[in-house]
Amino acid sequence: MESLKNKVALITGGTKGIGYGIAEGLLQEGVNVAITGRHQSSVNSAVKAINNNTNTQAKAIGLESDVRNFESQRNAVAEVLKQFGQLDIVIANAGLGHFASVEDLTLEQWQEVIDTNLTGAFYTIKASVDALKHSKGYFITISSLAGTNFFAKGSAYNASKFGLTGFTQAVMLDLRHQGVNVSTIMPGSVSTYFNGHQPSESDAWKIQIEDLGELVVDLLKMNPRTLPSKIEVRPSMPPIK
Numbered sequence: 001m002e003s004l005k006n007k008v009a010l011i012t013g014g015t016k017g018i019g020y021g022i023a024e025g026l027l028q029e030g031v032n033v034a035i036t037g038r039h040q041s042s043v044n045s046a047v048k049a050i051n052n053n054t055n056t057q058a059k060a061i062g063l064e065s066d067v068r069n070f071e072s073q074r075n076a077v078a079e080v081l082k083q084f085g086q087l088d089i090v091i092a093n094a095g096l097g098h099f100a101s102v103e104d105l106t107l108e109q110w111q112e113v114i115d116t117n118l119t120g121a122f123y124t125i126k127a128s129v130d131a132l133k134h135s136k137g138y139f140i141t142i143s144s145l146a147g148t149n150f151f152a153k154g155s156a157y158n159a160s161k162f163g164l165t166g167f168t169q170a171v172m173l174d175l176r177h178q179g180v181n182v183s184t185i186m187p188g189s190v191s192t193y194f195n196g197h198q199p200s201e202s203d204a205w206k207i208q209i210e211d212l213g214e215l216v217v218d219l220l221k222m223n224p225r226t227l228p229s230k231i232e233v234r235p236s237m238p239p240i241k
Helices: 017-028 040-053 070-084 107-135 155-178 209-220
Strands: 008-011 032-037 060-064 089-092 138-142 181-187 230-233
Touching: 008 017, 008 070, 017 032, 017 040, 017 089, 017 209, 032 040, 032 070, 040 060, 060 070, 070 107, 089 107, 107 138, 107 155, 138 155, 138 209, 155 181, 155 230, 181 209, 209 230
Parallel strands: 008 032, 008 089, 032 060, 089 138, 138 181, 181 230
Antiparallel strands: none
16 A cells, blocks of 8 residues: 655645545645635635644645636646645645526526636646646546536536536546546535535534545555546435435
């Protein structure tokens, strides 16, 4: 099983939720981590909490970056390379959702969801592909079970996640013979702050963010001859409806 110690990861949307849980899991394995967010204040708070709560020689840094802007992504990658000298793991995690009937969904809401969840992942790999080819690294997108299961009032979110799932699989085929592994993780119900939700004890049945951190660590430690390219993960015991 390959050690992850001293590797370097970039996680978009890492200030809370799934990205934060993955950052904690990687730090515990000795991976230096850069997390991004759209607001420097939230980035600073998250980095302080991660570094204080993780017993490791590795460190986390925070970068203000917007995945909807390609130059912003290029600058983030450049800063990671400047500070750590390498980039081995990129997690395209940043995402959001607007949920409404197609009759009520605004043009701005549609554009924001697609730009963040889908185009943002494209910008992320475009900005980092050269570094990942150099390190023979790993690119992971965080899609959703909504990327294969549609639902009412989910037109924008479903479109973005169906697109992200297909996009990631195509990128996997593009880069596999250049030494870059590519996977997408498709979680179901996760206890996060997504869409204004406030995690509480009632979320105990849901996937926890540390579970996804553990999953990413296991994926990165997989023998390189084997590639789990699309991973569905769901609560093992959801409430009976």
